Amino acid sequence: MKIIHVFSAVTLAALAFGCSKTETQQATGQSAAQLVEAKSAFEARCATCHGSTGKGDGPGAAALNPKPRNYTDKAWQKSVTDEQIKKAILMGGAGVGKSPVMPASPDLESKPELVDGLVKVVRGFGS
Numbered sequence: 050m051k052i053i054h055v056f057s058a059v060t061l062a063a064l065a066f067g068c069s070k071t072e073t074q075q076a077t078g079q080s081a082a083q084l085v086e087a088k089s090a091f092e093a094r095c096a097t098c099h100g101s102t103g104k105g106d107g108p109g110a111a112a113l114n115p116k117p118r119n120y121t122d123k124a125w126q127k128s129v130t131d132e133q134i135k136k137a138i139l140m141g142g143a144g145v146g147k148s149p150v151m152p153a154s155p156d157l158e159s160k161p162e163l164v165d166g167l168v169k170v171v172r173g174f175g176s
Contacts, residue, residue: 079166087166094154095167103174115148126175134168 079087092101100107103120110117118125137145141153157164 079162079169083162083166084169087163087170090163091167091170098151103171113148113150117151120171120174123175126172131168131172134171135164138164138167 091099096107097109098107098113098117099105099120100110100117105117105119107117120126133145137147137151138154139158140155141149142151143149144153157167
């Protein structure tokens, strides 16, 4: 019985103080380097329009109509699947029936881990 109490205490302590990097990597299925690469790619490819905070308010957004997607919109986050986000990243707006101004990134088709990382970045704005 003491073993169960000790295990429970250790588990609660781990939850209270957060996961280690290794646990986080296991939960996301990506290494720290892959997540850094995805965040860097978001800044380089997406933030100009979607903004660094994902609110659709990047410096390029002012001249766009329609405005870029606000990734912090919880209703939108619930309405879209990861596969739909991946398709929009790879095919661009026109490829998914959205604004043709959003460029496609077909060069990422050979980098599925990066695309998965970009989806995680987008999802991160909704939490």
